[in-house]
Amino acid sequence: MLTRSVEPDVRCQPAGNLHPLIAGRWSPRAYDPTYVIEESSLRNMLEAARCTPSNRNSQPWRFRVGRRGDEVFDGLLAALTPGNRLWAASASMLICGSAARCDESGEPLRWASYDLGQAIAYLTVQAMSEGLYVRQMAGFDPAVIRLGRDVPTGFDPWIVVAVGALGDPERLPARWQAEEGAGRVRTELRLLVSEAAVPHHTG
Numbered sequence: 092m093l094t095r096s097v098e099p100d101v102r103c104q105p106a107g108n109l110h111p112l113i114a115g116r117w118s119p120r121a122y123d124p125t126y127v128i129e130e131s132s133l134r135n136m137l138e139a140a141r142c143t144p145s146n147r148n149s150q151p152w153r154f155r156v157g158r159r160g161d162e163v164f165d166g167l168l169a170a171l172t173p174g175n176r177l178w179a180a181s182a183s184m185l186i187c188g189s190a191a192r193c194d195e196s197g198e199p200l201r202w203a204s205y206d207l208g209q210a211i212a213y214l215t216v217q218a219m220s221e222g223l224y225v226r227q228m229a230g231f232d233p234a235v236i237r238l239g240r241d242v243p244t245g246f247d248p249w250i251v252v253a254v255g256a257l258g259d260p261e262r263l264p265a266r267w268q269a270e271e272g273a274g275r276v277r278t279e280l281r282l283l284v285s286e287a288a289v290p291h292h293t294g
């Protein structure tokens with residue numbers, strides 16, 4: 092079980108000279124329900140995922156892309172938990188990320204989900220650079236996704252990713268409005284790294 096020592100989570104004010112795409116990233120729920128993502132932006136995001144490092148360069152990821160209003164989007168939306176469905180319907184795209192179980196010789200790919208996670212991180216940063224935002228979702232029913240043929244044989248769906256342009260938070264259900272854009276909450280760095288290894292920032 093994951094245990095936490097005393098000190099708590101705090102509002103994340105990134106210290107140091109972080110890249111703006113990392114410092115400014117957060118996961119919205121409010122998306123512009125009219126925004127259409129350009130083909131070139133989608134292409135760049137998928138290229139970023141393709142360039143991600145993976146164990147033995149196995150590249151064990153696959154992506155199923157649905158655009159709001161198309162059949163793939165509707166299928167992925169239907170697989171989401173009711174709570175996720177409420178806000179994700181406004182996203183411009185839903186992308187299902189899946190990872191291979193085995194390589195061509197039948198050898199299990201133990202790091203495939205780790206590799207997929209990195210690919211989604213690359214995709215996310217590229218999305219930010221295209222002026223878009225991403226919120227990932229583990230809240231979906233994998234059986235529904237499989238039935239929708241969104242995942243190739245031998246792969247497992249791990250994540251559904253909502254992508255879009257920022258929308259109006261006031262259109263969200265009340266329970267999410269305060270959280271939207273309120274800043275990220277994170278465990279303090281000194282609790283994550285042995286103290287001697289955490290350099291002090293000088294300015």
Ligand SMILES: Cc1cc2nc3c(=O)[nH]c(=O)nc-3n(C[C@H](O)[C@H](O)[C@H](O)COP(=O)(O)O)c2cc1C
Pocket residue numbers: 116117118119175226227228229230231250275276
């Ligand atoms: C693997 C994974 C699964 C997640 N699943 C959901 C989800 O089902 N629904 C949701 O609203 N957010 C989900 N999130 C978003 C997280 O709640 C969010 O990233 C976290 O609270 C940190 O906030 P930030 O991304 O704004 O920094 C998920 C994020 C990750 C990485």
